[in-house]
Amino acid sequence: MAVPLRWEDKALPSHIDHLKTANQQYDCIVAALNRLEVMRQATPTGGVFAPLATGGAMAVYNLTVTFSDGQLHSLVCKIPHERQLVYPSGAKRQINTTQELLDHLVRLADHLAERVPGLFPRSGGVWHWQTPEGGTRHLLIEEFIPGISIERMKYADEERWTNDLMSTAVYVQRRTAQERLAIATFVRLWDALDRRQFTSDPSPWNLLVQPYEDDSVMPQTATIIDLHSLEEDVGLSYVAQRLAAVYGLRREVLEQALLPGILDALGQEEGRALLRAELPQLEAEAELAAQRLGVNLQQPLLNAIRAL
Numbered sequence: 001m002a003v004p005l006r007w008e009d010k011a012l013p014s015h016i017d018h019l020k021t022a023n024q025q026y027d028c029i030v031a032a033l034n035r036l037e038v039m040r041q042a043t044p045t046g047g048v049f050a051p052l053a054t055g056g057a058m059a060v061y062n063l064t065v066t067f068s069d070g071q072l073h074s075l076v077c078k079i080p081h082e083r084q085l086v087y088p089s090g091a092k093r094q095i096n097t098t099q100e101l102l103d104h105l106v107r108l109a110d111h112l113a114e115r116v117p118g119l120f121p122r123s124g125g126v127w128h129w130q131t132p133e134g135g136t137r138h139l140l141i142e143e144f145i146p147g148i149s150i151e152r153m154k155y156a157d158e159e160r161w162t163n164d165l166m167s168t169a170v171y172v173q174r175r176t177a178q179e180r181l182a183i184a185t186f187v188r189l190w191d192a193l194d195r196r197q198f199t200s201d202p203s204p205w206n207l208l209v210q211p212y213e214d215d216s217v218m219p220q221t222a223t224i225i226d227l228h229s230l231e232e233d234v235g236l237s238y239v240a241q242r243l244a245a246v247y248g249l250r251r252e253v254l255e256q257a258l259l260p261g262i263l264d265a266l267g268q269e270e271g272r273a274l275l276r277a278e279l280p281q282l283e284a285e286a287e288l289a290a291q292r293l294g295v296n297l298q299q300p301l302l303n304a305i306r307a308l
Helices: 013-026 028-035 098-115 150-162 168-192 236-247 251-266 268-277 279-293 299-306
Strands: 005-007 044-053 058-067 072-080 123-130 136-143 197-199 207-209 230-232
Touching: 005 013, 013 028, 013 044, 013 058, 013 072, 013 123, 013 136, 028 044, 028 058, 028 072, 028 123, 028 136, 098 123, 098 136, 098 168, 150 168, 150 207, 168 197, 168 207, 168 236, 168 251, 197 236, 236 251, 236 268, 236 279, 236 299, 251 268, 251 299, 268 279, 279 299
Parallel strands: 005 044
Antiparallel strands: 044 058, 058 072, 072 136, 123 136, 197 230
């Protein structure tokens, strides 16, 4: 029997119909709870949907399920916008439909849950169906990860610093630690994907950390909550350059966040060996870029790796 549902006022009518259909036709909420192994002896007695985000490629809703014993459990429901989603993943394989993309994300979540638990939300499953008018609909359900994005944490610290509520020394220390954690988390993703795939958007907006009551305590782990297109057959040189493009090529970033973050993920000895092994390729790519642009933008990164 489908779980009774209700919605907060800001839910879009089309999304209400969408979720009603998936719940009534496929009992998707119970199926997701079973897949995530959170079903208890108690039974789910109701669910409340609340919007989390409506921009981007998919609308995101939080679903809070109530059980007959009074306990609550949260899920994340993602509804692709009606435009087709395309998820390119390198020359060897091309994912061209929304259904292929979502099925791929489920397989990817399952793989990461086995290899590196906690790095990415576990998948509760995906459902596809057609409307009577011939349209295609999809729903993806994931584990809910509580927390705050690393980028939002950085903004909160910046606001406290500019309002003289945090010293410059503490602000710099915390910002460096946040960027180092973000970089290490994305390198762990590359490592978990057999060191051959990497996301096109390693942004701190896509990382959640657990909330801490004590602001002086920095989180040690983060969860990637959104994976964009995955580039295939990429080595550590690409990963380092992509991260440098997002987090900056300033000397202090390279020496205190980028390279330490890579070493945190791969281990000190192995990380250094891998980075040094990538130098010839990095130097060749930097030279080609310098010939086109008239300036070697990668020189700070090269110098930092040589100094390891």
